[in-house]
Amino acid sequence: MPEMNIGDFLVYLYDLLGWLLGVIGLHSSAVSLLQKLVAGFVLANFAMLTPIFTIWLERKVAARFQDRLGPNRVGPFGLFQSFADIVKLVIKEDITPVGADKVIFNIGPVLAVMSVVGIWAVIPFASTMVGTDINVGILYSVAVGAIGTLAIMMGGWASNNKYALLGAFRTVSQLVSYEVPMIVALLVPTLLAGSMRMNDIVAEQQVWFIVAAPLAMMVFLVSSIAEVGRAPFDLLEAESEIVAGFHVEYTGMKFGVWMLAEFVHAFTISALAAVVFLGGWRGPLVDQYPLLGAIYFLTKTYVVYMVLLWIRVTLPRVRIDHMNALNWKFLVPLSLAVLVVTALVGKAVPADVSAGGRALVLFLSNVALAVVSISLLAGFSRKLQAVEQVSIDSSGAGG
Amino acid sequence: MAHEWLFVGLFLIIGIGFPVIPLVLSRIVAPRKPHALKHQTYECGMETVGDTWVQFKAQYYIFSLVFVIFDVEIVFLFPWAVAYRQLPFFAVLEGVLFILILAGGLVYAWRKGALDWV
Amino acid sequence: MNATPIIFLVVAALTLVAAFLVVTVRNLIHAALWLVATLFGVAVIFVLLDAGFMATVQLVLYIGAIAILIVFAVMLTRRVMQDVGPQRNSNWWLGAIVAAVFFVAISSLLWRTGWPALPGGDVGDTVLALGRSLVNPDQYVIPFEVASVLLIIALIGSIAVALPGKQSE
Numbered sequence: 001m002p003e004m005n006i007g008d009f010l011v012y013l014y015d016l017l018g019w020l021l022g023v024i025g026l027h028s029s030a031v032s033l034l035q036k037l038v039a040g041f042v043l044a045n046f047a048m049l050t051p052i053f054t055i056w057l058e059r060k061v062a063a064r065f066q067d068r069l070g071p072n073r074v075g076p077f078g079l080f081q082s083f084a085d086i087v088k089l090v091i092k093e094d095i096t097p098v099g100a101d102k103v104i105f106n107i108g109p110v111l112a113v114m115s116v117v118g119i120w121a122v123i124p125f126a127s128t129m130v131g132t133d134i135n136v137g138i139l140y141s142v143a144v145g146a147i148g149t150l151a152i153m154m155g156g157w158a159s160n161n162k163y164a165l166l167g168a169f170r171t172v173s174q175l176v177s178y179e180v181p182m183i184v185a186l187l188v189p190t191l192l193a194g195s196m197r198m199n200d201i202v203a204e205q206q207v208w209f210i211v212a213a214p215l216a217m218m219v220f221l222v223s224s225i226a227e228v229g230r231a232p233f234d235l236l237e238a239e240s241e242i243v244a245g246f247h248v249e250y251t252g253m254k255f256g257v258w259m260l261a262e263f264v265h266a267f268t269i270s271a272l273a274a275v276v277f278l279g280g281w282r283g284p285l286v287d288q289y290p291l292l293g294a295i296y297f298l299t300k301t302y303v304v305y306m307v308l309l310w311i312r313v314t315l316p317r318v319r320i321d322h323m324n325a326l327n328w329k330f331l332v333p334l335s336l337a338v339l340v341v342t343a344l345v346g347k348a349v350p351a352d353v354s355a356g357g358r359a360l361v362l363f364l365s366n367v368a369l370a371v372v373s374i375s376l377l378a379g380f381s382r383k384l385q386a387v388e389q390v391s392i393d394s395s396g397a398g399g
Numbered sequence: 400m401a402h403e404w405l406f407v408g409l410f411l412i413i414g415i416g417f418p419v420i421p422l423v424l425s426r427i428v429a430p431r432k433p434h435a436l437k438h439q440t441y442e443c444g445m446e447t448v449g450d451t452w453v454q455f456k457a458q459y460y461i462f463s464l465v466f467v468i469f470d471v472e473i474v475f476l477f478p479w480a481v482a483y484r485q486l487p488f489f490a491v492l493e494g495v496l497f498i499l500i501l502a503g504g505l506v507y508a509w510r511k512g513a514l515d516w517v
Numbered sequence: 518m519n520a521t522p523i524i525f526l527v528v529a530a531l532t533l534v535a536a537f538l539v540v541t542v543r544n545l546i547h548a549a550l551w552l553v554a555t556l557f558g559v560a561v562i563f564v565l566l567d568a569g570f571m572a573t574v575q576l577v578l579y580i581g582a583i584a585i586l587i588v589f590a591v592m593l594t595r596r597v598m599q600d601v602g603p604q605r606n607s608n609w610w611l612g613a614i615v616a617a618v619f620f621v622a623i624s625s626l627l628w629r630t631g632w633p634a635l636p637g638g639d640v641g642d643t644v645l646a647l648g649r650s651l652v653n654p655d656q657y658v659i660p661f662e663v664a665s666v667l668l669i670i671a672l673i674g675s676i677a678v679a680l681p682g683k684q685s686e
Contacts, residue, residue, distance in 0.1 A: 033405075040410045048417055090425045098438045104550065110422075114414035121410040132406035135642055136573045139477055140407070143573040146581025150553060153588055157546060161440045169592075173459045176466040176585060183473045191480040196644060249440070253425035257418045321516035324462070328505075328514040332469070336502055339476075340495050343483065347491050404564045404572075460589050464675045467582045468668050474574050475651070475664060482648030490652040497665045504669040513676045 008290045011128045014039060040121075043131055047120040048113070051263035052082045058263075058309055065313040092252035100249065101158035108155030109247075109254055112261035115148035119268050124199045126281045126293030137198040138186050141272060142179070145227070148261070149175045155258070156246035167245025170320065171229060177327045178226035178233075181219050184335035188216035188342050189276045192362075202280035206355045210277045212362040213342060215370060217277040219335045224269040225308060226327070228262060232315035235323060266308060267301070274300035334373055341365050461513050472501045525565050532558030545591045553584045570644050 002015035017038060021031040056071065056079060063070025071078030096102060122137040124130035134140060149172055156168020190196055192212055193204035201209075210217050226233040247258045274280060278300045281293025318326070345365045349358050479486075479494040486494075508514055535554040542548045556579040563572035650656040 032402075033409075036406050036409055037413075040406060040413050044410065044413045044417055086421075090421060091428050091430075092425075093430050093432065094425060095437055097440050099440070101546075104546075106422075110415055110418045113418040114411060117414040117417070118407075118411050121407050131410060132403050134403050134407065134569055135644055136477075136570050139474075139570070139573045139577065143576035143581065144411075146577055149585060150580060150588075153585065154550065157588075157592070165592075169459055172585060172589075173462050176463055176582070179581070180466060180469045180473070183470070187473065187476055187480050190477065191483045194481060194484040195642075196477065196481055252429055253421050257422065260418065324514065324516045328462075328465070329509065332505060333502070336498055336505075340498055343491050343495055346483070347486075347488050404569060408561075408564075460586075460593050461676065461679050463582075463586050463589050464679060465672065467578075467586055468672045468675075470578060470582045472665065472668055474577060475661070478570070478644050478648030478651055480648070481642070481644050482652070485645075485649065486652060490658075493652045493658055493662065497662060500662070500665040500669055504672040507669075507673055508676055511676055511680060513680050 008126075008128055010291065010294075040131065043120055044117055047117045047264055047268070048260065050267050051260055052086070054267055054305065055082050055085075055263055061306070061309055062313045065310075086256070089253045089256035094252040094254060095249075097160055097249045099160040101160070104154045104158035105249075106254070108151050108158060109250070109257035109261065111151035111154065112148050113257055113264065115144050115146075115151060116261055116265040116268050118144040118147075119272070122198050123268075123271050123275060124202055124280055125297055126290040127199065127203070127286065128290045129294060130199055133197050133199050136196050138190055138196045138201065138276070142183055142186065146179070148265070149179075151261075152246050155250070159246070159249035161249050164246050164248050167248065170235060171246055174229070174233065174235070174323060175227055177324065178223040178331075181327065181331035181335040182223040182227060184332070184339055185216045185220035185223065186276065187339055188213045191339070191343060192346070198275055198280075201276060202282060205279040205282055207359040208277065208279040208282075212359040213277070213338070213366065214363065215334065215338045215366045216342070217273065219331055219338065220277070221273060221304075221307070223327070223331060224273070225311065226323070228265045228269060230262070230266060230308070231312045232318050233323060235317055235320055267305060270304035270308060271297075271301045273304045278304070330373075330377070334369075337369060337373070338366070341369055458516065465508055465513065468504065469501070472497075521565055525562065528558050528561045528565070532562070546588065549584065549588050549591060552587065553580055556580055556584065568643075570647065 002012060002019055014035060018031050018035050021034055022028070026034070059081070060070040060078065071081035074080040074084045096105060119141045121131040122134060122140055124133070152171050152175070153168050156164045156171070159165070189201055189209050192209055193201040195201060195204070247255055250258055274297060279296075280300070281290075281297045283292065283296035286293040286296070342362060342365075345362055346358070349361050353361075475497065476494065479497075483491065483494075532555055535551050535558060538551040539548050539555060542551060556575060560572045560575040560580075563569075563575055651661045652658055
């Protein structure tokens, strides 16, 4: 029987399960398969049931931001609102529009959920608690996320609706565009940690990477918000222009599954940011009690989630040409510059400098880069205003 | 190494199975009263004109082309980033050169106006 | 007990079926989606070969980028998704012969190549080794930089072809 360890309770349960299965006489490979299945099931449950809480949280917090009360009828503080919503979605009639491609129409939302939940396979909750620590973890999170793009394309195309197709086109072009700065931003922590394993990346953060790579984190957050497609980058479902985008024809629970994918995705990128830039499970006493790491990790994740929420309720929707310009003319060059500067400065610092000193030098180089890019932006903005002034002067208010 | 991936495979299968559960539940519980009008394409009450699959402008295609090029580039850079710590300075410079050549491509696309939304 | 050969056979069979459907399905979008299924099968085979990096690259590039590009290309160029014309033209036998010759040539080549055996035991981090060899002057640094030049040529070429000319507006 495995030794009881309260500081690492979930791993203890995992070992206990393996021991029990071994006792009843299963082959060792069957035992490990069953252990993995159970662990995967629990992990998937965690990832998919989290939105029940985060949706409530989001509605409540967004309401306070906008000087409203938010859900407050179902249960204390409206806590059971999400359950009521689920019941409502389940008992709604499911309508498949005429002329829709039924098979693809149904596969779309399921694939979307799979792609975001799949990322959780590599997210470390604690040094001992990680689904699987493959040596390409960070790239895998991008790769699985890419399937979600395809799912949206399938859903939008199969709906047989012009709005849905237009929404899908907007979505996909936005998602693929913002994938570029997002991956480049993820290259920076890879470079600093010297590994793509999630656990290695966390272990290397004696000083959190937000210090050594603040610009990379900013680029990652902005492009991730665009990847999720929430405000201010929600023009892919702009209600007032294209009704609701790619999921206009989805009803009942099928629509609910799209929503689930979106909310899991928002939570997932918060978790990724917490792992890659905020030190994941690192915190006091994690060496003795690895389970504490999970608490630190989730706390950091919720902090990032709150920042995303804050951005969401504060900023208005961007225009499609601005959305493209922001990506290709600002985030992509900036992320490449951050990568080059980090690579060069990181090598220029002598090897015997401590981790803190190295992080400080990288931080200062990031600040210098930020100053340069902000002054470039200011110059560009002045030029743009001058051009707009001329066009207003010459053509009257109509433009 | 393959056994590390076994979990990924299992997890993806679970990830497919999970969203199917509420869909099946909904199929059992939800009412079904089909009506010809109900199944019409929803366009804010207007009747649909013509085919859905209209042609879109080529702008979307150009962006995805540029994206593919950059995606390939970044994938090359990942092994370089992993090895970064053990590389001598000139080897890091080679990676930087690789990035700069591609940045030249970005400048070209910018100058040509391929990155403008028209 | 080793399940790898069984998994390989199942995945390879599914990949072949998907590949067959790519060329026989009449709906172009369906063909593109079957192509995605084929590419995913190839990614799984990479995993079975202990090439995890290649598998993720396969996902990122082929499914995340190139499949999207193909779907875009189909949607942007065709009004009709359902191809009603004949699936074969009068030269089909010529194509069949050429394909058969290629198949025989390639498979005999594969058969005769002496494949290096994997070193037993722990080979270390393959991604790390790949990264080091990519920038090692004695190994692949020239192909690495040439790849970057090739990519920029592809970018310039695609923009030149796909960008609508300014004079036409």
